[in-house]
Amino acid sequence: MANSASGDSMVHRLVRVIAAFDSEHPTLSGAELARRAALPSSTAYRMVDELLAESLLDRDGQRLRLGTRLWELVSRGSKVLGLREAALPFMEDVQAVVGHHTTLGVIDQQDVLYIERIGSNNSTINITRVAGRLPIHATSTGLILTAFGPTEAQETFLRRLPKLTDATVTDPDELRRMLAEMRHSGYCVMPGTIVPESTGVAVPVFSADGTAIAGLSVVIPRENGPVQPSITALRTAARGISRALGWDGTLRDAIRRSL
Amino acid sequence: MANSASGDSMVHRLVRVIAAFDSEHPTLSGAELARRAALPSSTAYRMVDELLAESLLDRDGQRLRLGTRLWELVSRGSKVLGLREAALPFMEDVQAVVGHHTTLGVIDQQDVLYIERIGSNNSTINITRVAGRLPIHATSTGLILTAFGPTEAQETFLRRLPKLTDATVTDPDELRRMLAEMRHSGYCVMPGTIVPESTGVAVPVFSADGTAIAGLSVVIPRENGPVQPSITALRTAARGISRALGWDGTLRDAIRRSL
DNA sequence: TCACATCTTCCCGATCATCGGGAAAAGGTG
DNA sequence: CACCTTTTCCCGATGATCGGGAAGATGTGA
Numbered sequence: 001m002a003n004s005a006s007g008d009s010m011v012h013r014l015v016r017v018i019a020a021f022d023s024e025h026p027t028l029s030g031a032e033l034a035r036r037a038a039l040p041s042s043t044a045y046r047m048v049d050e051l052l053a054e055s056l057l058d059r060d061g062q063r064l065r066l067g068t069r070l071w072e073l074v075s076r077g078s079k080v081l082g083l084r085e086a087a088l089p090f091m092e093d094v095q096a097v098v099g100h101h102t103t104l105g106v107i108d109q110q111d112v113l114y115i116e117r118i119g120s121n122n123s124t125i126n127i128t129r130v131a132g133r134l135p136i137h138a139t140s141t142g143l144i145l146t147a148f149g150p151t152e153a154q155e156t157f158l159r160r161l162p163k164l165t166d167a168t169v170t171d172p173d174e175l176r177r178m179l180a181e182m183r184h185s186g187y188c189v190m191p192g193t194i195v196p197e198s199t200g201v202a203v204p205v206f207s208a209d210g211t212a213i214a215g216l217s218v219v220i221p222r223e224n225g226p227v228q229p230s231i232t233a234l235r236t237a238a239r240g241i242s243r244a245l246g247w248d249g250t251l252r253d254a255i256r257r258s259l
Numbered sequence: 260m261a262n263s264a265s266g267d268s269m270v271h272r273l274v275r276v277i278a279a280f281d282s283e284h285p286t287l288s289g290a291e292l293a294r295r296a297a298l299p300s301s302t303a304y305r306m307v308d309e310l311l312a313e314s315l316l317d318r319d320g321q322r323l324r325l326g327t328r329l330w331e332l333v334s335r336g337s338k339v340l341g342l343r344e345a346a347l348p349f350m351e352d353v354q355a356v357v358g359h360h361t362t363l364g365v366i367d368q369q370d371v372l373y374i375e376r377i378g379s380n381n382s383t384i385n386i387t388r389v390a391g392r393l394p395i396h397a398t399s400t401g402l403i404l405t406a407f408g409p410t411e412a413q414e415t416f417l418r419r420l421p422k423l424t425d426a427t428v429t430d431p432d433e434l435r436r437m438l439a440e441m442r443h444s445g446y447c448v449m450p451g452t453i454v455p456e457s458t459g460v461a462v463p464v465f466s467a468d469g470t471a472i473a474g475l476s477v478v479i480p481r482e483n484g485p486v487q488p489s490i491t492a493l494r495t496a497a498r499g500i501s502r503a504l505g506w507d508g509t510l511r512d513a514i515r516r517s518l
Numbered sequence: 519t520c521a522c523a524t525c526t527t528c529c530c531g532a533t534c535a536t537c538g539g540g541a542a543a544a545g546g547t548g
Numbered sequence: 549c550a551c552c553t554t555t556t557c558c559c560g561a562t563g564a565t566c567g568g569g570a571a572g573a574t575g576t577g578a
Contacts, residue, residue, distance in 0.1 A: 009535085010269050011313050012313055018333065019332055019336075023341065029525075029526095030527095040566080041525085041567090042567055042568075043566065045528095054270050056274070066333060066336040068339065071374075074325060076282060078280075079327075080327065081390060082282065108327045108331070109314070115330075118347065288555095299538050301538055302536085304555070305536080305538095
């Protein structure tokens with residue numbers, strides 16, 4: 001009986017516990033946690049004890065919160081931290097010049113996961129949040145990373161696309177052409193599929209081994225005139241980040257990789 | 260036999276696996292992971308499969324790395340992300356005015372854990388790193404947070420101090436006086452115990468409920484003249500961060516809390 | 519103050535997922 | 549081709565984990 005019904009391994013249970021905490025629920029009581037993680041309360045309380053013992057959870061009176069030590073362990077080992085640190089100064093440059101939201105995102109599964117964002121004050125509406133996700137096809141970051149990504153990922157993307165109802169362009173051939181165009185120009189301009197009034201502009205960032213590891217993007221108001229200045233600022237910054245990551249290739253090299 | 264010798268729970272094993280990855284070892288092979296986590300290889304490989312299934316680990320050919328999804332889950336639920344986001348713009352202000360390393364740190368266990376740092380270019384030597392730790396007694400951030408922390412934490416700190424060989428001040432009474440002084444003045448100036456040539460200056464940041472949740476600090480060269488400008492910049496920024504976090508109290512309120 | 523609801527801790531026997539030795543397959547190297 | 553390391557797979561034994569349930573703690577409203 002130990003494992004009531006479905007194939008939930010210990011690890012999966014743990015993920016449910018961790019995922020029970022989010023920005024809307026930064027702290028939980030034991031009972032709340034049990035409910036949100038769909039665990040029998042006695043199991044939940046036992047797990048909480050184990051997690052507290054390892055400092056993966058912190059207890060604050062009766063409330064529980066994700067342990068700072070967990071953040072530390074994960075940050076130390078994840079590539080995200082290094083990427084963020086390399087990118088931040090250059091993102092500030094972009095933000096200063098363009099004056100709108102500047103974001104850094106990576107591909108994870110079938111989404112773009114945003115790992116950094118700056119310039120939240122008076123910019124246009126922007127729904128991206130750090131540690132937030134958006135579908136690949138809905139973002140300029142997702143498209144530019146697809147364009148510069150491995151061929152098989154491109155094909156997978158094109159195959160999945162027709163099923164997506166809200167995609168602006170659904171014709172695979174048309175998209176193939178667009179991706180080729182992005183590889184050639186080195187950027188992606190995408191009039192707001194998410195928020196109609198804003199346009200996303202993205203360029204690729206390359207890691208030391210030449211793979212397109214992240215997308216750097218700005219979100220500007222649609223009626224903001226030419227996008228060229230944004231593109232220039234982004235390309236300059238992206239080159240700087242790539243260099244900081246140890247890349248010394250050319251755009252031509254990168255294109256060759258993704259064909 | 261299932262659990263060979265010591266009391267290593269599943270959770271503890273998991274921590275070892277996660278901790279096996281760090282900035283020096285961002286990717287590991289299965290065998291490397293088994294060694295670093297001190298696990299029998301067959302156990303390690305089985306765990307890797309489980310973790311891959313939950314995307315807590317990503318596989319890149321034969322190499323393994325901490326999954327981006329893990330970073331996402333942890334970031335979403337941890338208080339660190341919110342703190343960082345609230346603080347970053349103000350930290351940039353400090354960095355712009357003072358022109359040296361600006362760091363944000365919190366207390367975890369018996370250390371200061373740094374959660375953000377900016378200004379790495381031409382500043383003085385600074386050994387702090389994001390997701391890095393330093394002992395409380397060795398940092399201005401640690402001391403100011405102790406001064407504004409709960410009384411019992413202060414006493415624990417004072418009791419533990421005599422054992423520390425490298426502490427500049429070891430007399431508990433002297434330190435008690437220093438902490439009181441910090442509460443009164445609202446800042447901590449600490450001539451480099453870590454790097455002799457640099458001085459740390461730190462002020463507290465308060466969260467919505469009035470607790471000193473983080474320390475904001477700059478590291479400046481010792482012969483840099485008066486520290487007053489740094490203090491002023493830090494206090495201004497710290498108030499801004501605290502306000503962004505929802506705090507509307509006064510320093511006097513904060514002092515009352517820690518007595 | 520008491521009754522009632524909810525949260526938290528603790529106990530315990532049954533069960534089954536986990537453990538790890540070991541063998542064999544797959545790679546890599548000289 | 550021989551040798552070594554890495555990776556995958558199998559399998560029986562075992563004890564850690566499971567969760568129901570009871571009892572204690574806490575809170576709430578009348």
